[in-house]
Amino acid sequence: DTGVSQDPRHKITKRGQNVTFRCDPISEHNRLYWYRQTLGQGPEFLTYFQNEAQLEKSRLLSDRFSAERPKGSFSTLEIQRTEQGDSAMYLCASSLGGTDQETQYFGPGTRLLVL
Amino acid sequence: LAKTTQPISMDSYEGQEVNITCSHNNIATNDYITWYQQFPSQGPRFIIQGYKTKVTNEVASLFIPADRKSSTLSLPRVSLSDTAVYYCLVGIGRRALTFGSGTRLQVQP
Numbered sequence: 350d351t352g353v354s355q356d357p358r359h360k361i362t363k364r365g366q367n368v369t370f371r372c373d374p375i376s377e378h379n380r381l382y383w384y385r386q387t388l389g390q391g392p393e394f395l396t397y398f399q400n401e402a403q404l405e406k407s408r409l410l411s412d413r414f415s416a417e418r419p420k421g422s423f424s425t426l427e428i429q430r431t432e433q434g435d436s437a438m439y440l441c442a443s444s445l446g447g448t449d450q451e452t453q454y455f456g457p458g459t460r461l462l463v464l
Numbered sequence: 465l466a467k468t469t470q471p472i473s474m475d476s477y478e479g480q481e482v483n484i485t486c487s488h489n490n491i492a493t494n495d496y497i498t499w500y501q502q503f504p505s506q507g508p509r510f511i512i513q514g515y516k517t518k519v520t521n522e523v524a525s526l527f528i529p530a531d532r533k534s535s536t537l538s539l540p541r542v543s544l545s546d547t548a549v550y551y552c553l554v555g556i557g558r559r560a561l562t563f564g565s566g567t568r569l570q571v572q573p
Contacts, residue, residue, distance in 0.1 A: 353507075382561075391551055391563025392508065440507050442561075450496055450515075453561060455507030 351375060353456035355441050361462045362431055369427045370459045374443030381424050382453060383416055384440040385409065392440050398424060399446060431463045468552045473568040482539045484567050486552030489533050497528060497535045500551045502566070508551060512537070539569075547571045 354373045362368050374381050380399050384392035395414070397405040400421040410416075413431075418424040428435055438460050442453040469487040476482045488497070496515050500508035512519055514526040514535070525538040539546055549566040 384561075389565075391566055392561070393563070394561065438505070442507075450513065452498065452510055452513055454510060455500075458505070458507045460505065 353441055353443050353454055355439075355456040355459050357459055358457060359460050359462075361464065363464050364431060364433060366431055367427065367429045368431060368461065369425055370439055370441075370461075372424045372426070372441030372443075372456060374423070374441070375445075375454060376422075378443035378445050378454075379421070380444045380446045380451075380453075381418055382442040382444075383424070383426050384442065384455075386438040386440055386458070387436075395426075395439075428461075431461075433463045436461055436463045467562075468554055468564050470550075470552050470564065470567045472565065473570065475570050475572065476542055477572050478543055479541050482542050482546070482569060482571075484537045484539075484550055484552075484569070485534055486537070487534045488552070488554045491532050491554050495532075495554045497526065497532075498553045498555075498561075499524070499526065499537045500553065500563075502549045502551065508563075511550075542569075542571045544571050544573060 356371045382397045383395040386392040394407050395410050396416050398418040401418050413429045416426045438458045440458045442455045444451045444453045498513040499511045501511050502508045512524050512526045514528055516528050519526045527536045549568050551563050551566040553561050
């Protein structure tokens with residue numbers, strides 16, 4: 350399968366713990382996006398990479414959140430000192446940039462539950 | 465970013481054609497229209513994308529009038545497995561996607 354993959358698919362943690370999620374994009378895609386989705390809502394943008402450069406961050410991305418894409422391939426999203434409000438589905442998407450018709454392809458998501 | 469408006473929910477029966485219309489009055493000249501499908505606990509799945517007139521693939525058709533202020537996703541002969549949330553998005557590459565609440569399609573037997 351050459352689609353976007355995410356790991357883990359599910360994570361349960363206690364409030365105050367740190368968690369890290371991984372996203373592996375489609376191999377030739379140079380752009381990678383992170384979104385967060387809460388129950389009953391559409392996904393909300395968190396941050397975006399072009400190759401290894403983090404080009405945009407949402408105001409939703411508090412200082413407890415950090416994302417990296419060190420070699421322009423896979424990416425990690427870390428949440429420090431988790432809060433119950435962080436419980437959500439975290440989605441990764443990738444795209445091949447360069448045209449207006451660019452399409453983002455999503456992974457299966459990581460569902461986080463903070464107890 | 466262009467804001468989109470679509471019905472909150474729709475009901476249909478197996479075998480029927482379903483048309484979901486999305487309004488995007490302030491669409492920009494370079495914006496494309498993209499539709500995604502999402503099942504519970506899964507990531508959104510790309511369905512179809514278009515700029516103007518009509519686009520058809522093996523899954524759906526997308527109709528876009530000349531003024532591009534709306535678009536209609538057409539799903540032919542739906543089945544129970546088409547029960548999902550459908551999102552209409554407007555934008556171009558290099559932009560974060562802005563999802564609304566989507567349209568919840570319920571297909572009945």
